[in-house]
Amino acid sequence: xxxxxxxxxxxxxxxxxxxxxxxxxxxxxxxxxxxxxxxxxxxxxxxxxxxxxxxxxxxxxxxxxxxxxxxxxxxxxxxxxxxxxxxxxxxxxxxxxxxxxxxxxxxxxxxxxxxxxxxxxxxxxxxxxxxxxxxxxxxxxxxxxxxxxxxxxxxxxxxxxxxxxxxxxxxxxxxxxxxxxxxxxxxxxxxxxxxxxxxxxxxxxxxxxxxxxxxxxxxxxxxxxxxxxxxxxxxxxxxxxxxxxxxxxxxxxxxxxxxxxxxxxxxxxxxxxxxxxxxxxxxxxxxxxxxxxxxxxxxxxxxxxxxxxxxxxxxxxxxxxxxxxxxxxxxxxxxxxxxxxxxxxxxxxxxxxxxxxxxxxxxxxxxxxxxxxxxxxxxxxxxxxxxxxxxxxxxxxxxxxxxxxxxxxxxx
Amino acid sequence: xxxxxxxxxxxxxxxxxxxxxxxxxxxxxxxxxxxxxxxxxxxxxxxxxxxxxxxxxxxxxxxxxxxxxxxxxxxxxxxxxxxxxxxxxxxxxxxxxxxxxxxxxxxxxxxxxxxxxxxxxxxxxxxxxxxxxxxxxxxxxxxxxxxxxxxxxxxxxxxxxxxxxxxxxxxxxxxxxxxxxxxxxxxxxxxxxxxxxxxxxxxxxxxxxxxxxxxxxxxxxxxxxxxxxxxxxxxxxxxxxxxxxxxxxxxxxxxxxxxxxxxxxxxxxxxxxxxxxxxxxxxxxxxxxxxxxxxxxxxxxxxxxxxxxxxxxxxxxxxxxxxxxxxxxxxxxxxxxxxxxxxxxxxxxxxxxxxxxxxxxxxxxxxxxxxxxxxxxxxxxxxxxxxxxxxxxxxxxxxxxxxxxxxxxxxx
Numbered sequence: 047x048x049x050x051x052x053x054x055x056x057x058x059x060x061x062x063x064x065x066x067x068x069x070x071x072x073x074x075x076x077x078x079x080x081x082x083x084x085x086x087x088x089x090x091x092x093x094x095x096x097x098x099x100x101x102x103x104x105x106x107x108x109x110x111x112x113x114x115x116x117x118x119x120x121x122x123x124x125x126x127x128x129x130x131x132x133x134x135x136x137x138x139x140x141x142x143x144x145x146x147x148x149x150x151x152x153x154x155x156x157x158x159x160x161x162x163x164x165x166x167x168x169x170x171x172x173x174x175x176x177x178x179x180x181x182x183x184x185x186x187x188x189x190x191x192x193x194x195x196x197x198x199x200x201x202x203x204x205x206x207x208x209x210x211x212x213x214x215x216x217x218x219x220x221x222x223x224x225x226x227x228x229x230x231x232x233x234x235x236x237x238x239x240x241x242x243x244x245x246x247x248x249x250x251x252x253x254x255x256x257x258x259x260x261x262x263x264x265x266x267x268x269x270x271x272x273x274x275x276x277x278x279x280x281x282x283x284x285x286x287x288x289x290x291x292x293x294x295x296x297x298x299x300x301x302x303x304x305x306x307x308x309x310x311x312x313x314x315x316x317x318x319x320x321x322x323x324x325x326x327x328x329x330x331x332x333x334x335x336x337x338x339x340x341x342x343x344x345x346x347x348x349x350x351x352x353x354x355x356x357x358x359x360x361x362x363x364x365x366x367x368x369x370x371x372x373x374x375x376x377x378x379x380x381x382x383x384x385x386x387x388x389x390x391x392x393x394x395x396x397x398x399x400x401x402x403x404x405x406x407x408x409x410x411x412x413x414x415x416x417x418x419x420x421x422x423x424x425x426x427x428x429x430x431x432x433x434x435x436x437x438x439x440x441x442x443x444x445x446x447x448x449x450x451x452x453x454x455x456x457x458x
Numbered sequence: 459x460x461x462x463x464x465x466x467x468x469x470x471x472x473x474x475x476x477x478x479x480x481x482x483x484x485x486x487x488x489x490x491x492x493x494x495x496x497x498x499x500x501x502x503x504x505x506x507x508x509x510x511x512x513x514x515x516x517x518x519x520x521x522x523x524x525x526x527x528x529x530x531x532x533x534x535x536x537x538x539x540x541x542x543x544x545x546x547x548x549x550x551x552x553x554x555x556x557x558x559x560x561x562x563x564x565x566x567x568x569x570x571x572x573x574x575x576x577x578x579x580x581x582x583x584x585x586x587x588x589x590x591x592x593x594x595x596x597x598x599x600x601x602x603x604x605x606x607x608x609x610x611x612x613x614x615x616x617x618x619x620x621x622x623x624x625x626x627x628x629x630x631x632x633x634x635x636x637x638x639x640x641x642x643x644x645x646x647x648x649x650x651x652x653x654x655x656x657x658x659x660x661x662x663x664x665x666x667x668x669x670x671x672x673x674x675x676x677x678x679x680x681x682x683x684x685x686x687x688x689x690x691x692x693x694x695x696x697x698x699x700x701x702x703x704x705x706x707x708x709x710x711x712x713x714x715x716x717x718x719x720x721x722x723x724x725x726x727x728x729x730x731x732x733x734x735x736x737x738x739x740x741x742x743x744x745x746x747x748x749x750x751x752x753x754x755x756x757x758x759x760x761x762x763x764x765x766x767x768x769x770x771x772x773x774x775x776x777x778x779x780x781x782x783x784x785x786x787x788x789x790x791x792x793x794x795x796x797x798x799x800x801x802x803x804x805x806x807x808x809x810x811x812x813x814x815x816x817x818x819x820x821x822x823x824x825x826x827x828x829x830x831x832x833x834x835x836x837x838x839x840x841x842x843x844x845x846x847x848x849x850x851x852x853x854x855x856x857x858x859x860x861x862x863x864x865x866x867x868x869x870x
Contacts, residue, residue: 058554058557061557061561062552062556062557062560065557065560065561065564065571065572065573066556066557066560066572066573066574067572067574067737067738067740067741068740068741070551070552070751071574071741071745071746072744072745072746072747072750072751073746074550074551074552074746074751085551086551086552087551087552087553087554087557088546088549088550088551088552088553089545089553089554090545090546091545091546091547091549092546096546096549096550098551099553099554106550108550110548110549110550110748110752111550111748112748113548113748113749114548118546118548119544119546124543131536132531133501133502133503134500134502134503134504134508134530134531135503135724136522136525136526136530136724136725137500137503137508137522138486138500138508138518138520138522138523138832139482139486139497139498139499139500139510140474140482140486140498140499140500141499141500141501141511142470142499142501142511144474144478145470145473145474145477145478145499148474148477148478149473149477152477159477160477160478160479161477161478162478162479162483164578165577165578165726165749166576166577166578166581166747166748166749167747167748168747169578172610172611175619176611176618176619176620177618177619178619179619179620179621180618180619185621185622196747197744197745197746197747198584198610199584199588202744203744204742204743204744204745205742205744206588206589206592206739206742206743206744207587207588207589207590207591207592207739207742207743208588208591209591209597209626209627210597211623211624211626211627212623214621214623215621215623281748306748307748312547312548312749312752313548313749314577314726314749314752314755325479326479327618327619328479328480329479329480329483330616330617330618330619331616331618331619332484332609332614332615332616332617332618333483333484333609333616334483334484334485334486334609335484335578335579335580335608335609336522336523336524336525336578336579336693336718336719337525337577337578337724337726338484339482339484339486340522340724340726343726420550
């Protein structure tokens with residue numbers, strides 16, 4: 047097959063650049079993949095595949111950066127959304143769907159006694175800190191250095207337009223170092239409301255790091271000792287490791303969990319759940335948005351969760367992801383390359399262990415993209431339940447071609 | 459007709475209260491209307507009417523708190539959204555819809571040289587301050603006392619979970635008092651990045667206040683003199699006064715405008731637009747969310763704007779709103795009541811001038827609700843282009859019955 051080209055993407059990007067700051071802002075910026083080797087604009091999608099505006103077809107290992115968990119255009123999710131849509135949405139009041147989804151989340155998530163809904167992951171992560179502050183009447187929060195909790199000023203990876211005050215109450219520790227957390231608490235006169243953690247560490251531009259043995263238990267114990275609220279930011283990993291929350295997958299018990307992305311198979315929704323002890327504080331933090339009770343996305347979420355439970359979707363994603371992880375490692379090593387595959391199987395991450403400048407990974411992902419497989423060079427990937435063995439195998443076959451090119455160009 | 463009752467709403471609220479902090483949190487909380495006299499949960503909607511879970515039918519003068527601008531379930535908007543939805547959404551990349559909508563907004567809004575998209579009004583108001591800070595390299599922002607700019611910590615009307623630092627860079631002036639703005643700038647060593655204003659003042663629990671003659675010009679002149687960015691928060695009023703932005707309706711020229719609510723007839727979307735001088739700074743503020751380039755809502759917005767332009771929707775809303783405002787004033791006065799009708803016609807607001815405890819307004823709105831007309835007691839209302847003269851007349855006839863009850867109970 048001939049390699050892909052992207053003339054329509056390029057032309058459309060020129061139009062975008064004229065009217066949108068940065069052309070394509072945020073996490074989808076071409077600058078964050080490999081400019082020229084990836085499509086910039088998508089046209090349509092189905093299952094685990096999508097087509098760009100130039101008609102190029104891709105096996106998608108990003109799943110819209112996470113939300114697509116059952117595959118694009120899943121018939122049951124779309125039917126549930128359509129049934130609600132015909133009745134209407136964006137009412138003056140919530141609908142029964144709000145109550146049903148709150149009850150459903152409380153049913154499936156062991157720590158959940160209540161739920162709230164919003165539209166962005168950042169809405170929930172920021173709010174969860176406010177709830178912790180209200181509950182504890184303390185100010186500071188502790189997060190892991192390099193963790194991503196959204197784009198609000200207290201945690202954004204960006205630098206523009208910030209003030210000194212934005213991070214005044216944010217303390218940083220190194221992932222897996224519970225002793226450092228304890229030191230921060232002492233040094234800050236115990237004025238710590240919350241510890242917020244992703245269920246495992248998934249920094250951009252680096253390997254994923256799982257929780258060390260005992261780490262979760264140490265954090266839990268510190269939180270209990272000092273009366274600190276333990277928040278799991280499950281926006282990225284949620285519904286790909288355990289239906290009860292990713293911390294359950296790792297054996298940890300949170301006080302609050304933040305969800306978004308996969309919760310409604312691509313529909314715009316986020317949710318926060320928590321223990322009953324925090325319910326009064328949660329009710330005292332004013333939290334609302336124009337669209338937050340609109341029911342189509344909630345109906346989509348109910349159908350997504352039901353379908354995931356009925357089909358053991360997570361088991362399948364873990365199995366398919368394991369096949370991809372093992373295959374990448376084997377094939378990379380067969381070429382004499384130092385492939386580092388990290389992260390849980392359904393959220394795999396790949397780097398080359400012998401480089402610090404990303405050039406191998408960029409070349410690898412670019413060559414895969416030019417052949418119809420989207421592996422992101424600097425961000426973890428996502429498996430959906432629509433990925434079948436044949437898709438994984440095709441992904442690996444193309445990875446093989448890309449490994450050969452990397453080997454030839456870089457030698458090891 | 460017999461008065462409405464709400465047994466299913468009440469029963470559902472009990473379930474909600476068990477699983478959601480506050481039962482119904484945020485602006486839809488029953489505590490913010492008149493508990494017991496309004497429905498709590500909606501079932502379906504069409505045009506300018508909706509039905510609650512008890513089957514009660516309402517003429518809707520809230521329009522989902524603003525987003526519904528062409529009426530619920532508008533065929534052209536739904537067709538455009540469906541056409542995109544079938545092709546897919548929540549891709550790894552933006553679609554052509556992103557570029558089309560950015561171009562469209564730049565075409566219709568005189569000050570707009572660029573556009574960005576997000577999902578909540580708060581996303582955009584907060585970001586616009588960051589852009590102003592990045593552009594000016596200053597810290598502080600000035601807003602009107604009592605103005606609503608969303609629920610982020612710098613401006614939330616709530617009190618829970620906040621820190622001292624949240625409002626450290628926020629300065630308040632009294633609406634229409636440009637001298638006070640100038641004083642604040644001087645007192646703060648000119649460290650002012652932005653002045654953020656709603657296009658007119660629409661505080662909850664009070665009369666709406668239009669810009670005084672010369673106010674906009676004075677603010678513009680101050681911004682030009684001190685190099686301050688003038689931001690119009692058009693989240694609530696946008697697309698109901700002027701297709702070029704509500705500040706145009708009042709003769710004012712902003713540097714950035716924040717949109718949400720009516721921009722996509724109920725679909726979850728927000729947008730920011732601005733002058734070219736701010737484009738570089740806008741590109742330097744990292745701003746993203748999982749769903750922000752998802753194209754269904756953008757397709758809905760394109761169809762909404764086209765339909766509004768083709769049908770002069772704003773003219774109709776202004777005409778229908780004027781009929782409602784004049785009718786309320788006349789009928790209230792005919793009962794000897796001191797009805798105060800404020801705000802622009804398409805976003806009317808009503809209070810009773812001779813009360814400070816809201817009891818007349820609560821009784822009035824409750825009696826209307828019990829008869830099938832939703833007039834909010836403490837928040838401005840919204841007219842849509844689906845409201846016809848017969849709907850306004852029916853609203854006024856029921857208002858007449860409610861005025862009679864208020865007169866009988868309160869005497870004046």
